Amino acid sequence: MPMSASPVVRRVRLGAELRRIRRRQSLTLEAVCGRLGWASTSKLSRIELGQSRPDLADVLDLLDVYEVPPGQRDELIVIARDAATGRGWSRALSEMGERQRAYAELEAGAARIVEYQPAVVPGLLQTPAYARLRVTAGALLHEGVDVGADVRARAMRQEVLRRADPPRYTALLDERVCDPGGAPADVWRDQLRHLVALAERPHITVRLLSRDAAPHGGVHPLAAFSYYAYPDPADPRTVLVETLTTDLRLVAEADLACYERLIDWLLAAALSEDESVELLARRLGSALVPRPREPRHALAAESREAVAPEPH
Numbered sequence: 001m002p003m004s005a006s007p008v009v010r011r012v013r014l015g016a017e018l019r020r021i022r023r024r025q026s027l028t029l030e031a032v033c034g035r036l037g038w039a040s041t042s043k044l045s046r047i048e049l050g051q052s053r054p055d056l057a058d059v060l061d062l063l064d065v066y067e068v069p070p071g072q073r074d075e076l077i078v079i080a081r082d083a084a085t086g087r088g089w090s091r092a093l094s095e096m097g098e099r100q101r102a103y104a105e106l107e108a109g110a111a112r113i114v115e116y117q118p119a120v121v122p123g124l125l126q127t128p129a130y131a132r133l134r135v136t137a138g139a140l141l142h143e144g145v146d147v148g149a150d151v152r153a154r155a156m157r158q159e160v161l162r163r164a165d166p167p168r169y170t171a172l173l174d175e176r177v178c179d180p181g182g183a184p185a186d187v188w189r190d191q192l193r194h195l196v197a198l199a200e201r202p203h204i205t206v207r208l209l210s211r212d213a214a215p216h217g218g219v220h221p222l223a224a225f226s227y228y229a230y231p232d233p234a235d236p237r238t239v240l241v242e243t244l245t246t247d248l249r250l251v252a253e254a255d256l257a258c259y260e261r262l263i264d265w266l267l268a269a270a271l272s273e274d275e276s277v278e279l280l281a282r283r284l285g286s287a288l289v290p291r292p293r294e295p296r297h298a299l300a301a302e303s304r305e306a307v308a309p310e311p312h
Contacts, residue, residue, distance in 0.1 A: 008105035012050035207270040216265035
């Protein structure tokens, strides 16, 4: 497992494993809680649904009740520790708001991330100035938003793309994401340069969907979404669907299958990586002719000259 396994994903996996063991032994929630002296079944229910950060002592008690054999017990204890601590993420997560924390927890330890955005640059690819504009706009709808803290949280989340074992990251963006959308010209130019520079990195792919792109059967996403897959195939793949006020987390196989088909169709309809970078460059006012993939590195290096160096 990676050193920073996703705590929220491990919680979901732990809960599913404990629920499966309980049901296999034909034990009800009431029976288990009665044996442990827990006041109600809500505590166990929340653990099984992955809705709470589990206490390791509670998990050990459950493993005792279920008489889990040593090998399986050791595996579940490792998962429980990941679910409870996040291995180094706890301090950073405590400084984030609820929505930022949900994304950070899913990004931690991911092997693959795919994000679709119809109108804005995804948080993992935003410059600080652009992020501040987006957070400030969101604060008009949500009272009590700490703009500075939210911008810092996005910067912390971006560290996942700079770690030693970064995920394979793909951004699927509608062409209108290339429009300034009211952003000051200097902020927008820096953001476009930043996108071009990031697209040079071997683990980051930026693909644009042109305005006349036609995904398979005319199926278009109704909302922005993010897809996460993990090195351990037993950890549940997850989709987070963005809405105005909250984000919907999906882990059911049927839901995941729909989004995986949709991602394939969007990739098939999108411009290639080189075409996407060329379009971004044209929006920067560069008169570039189509070139093979290797010259993109020169373009990205040129673009980075106008962007402040990123911390490592």
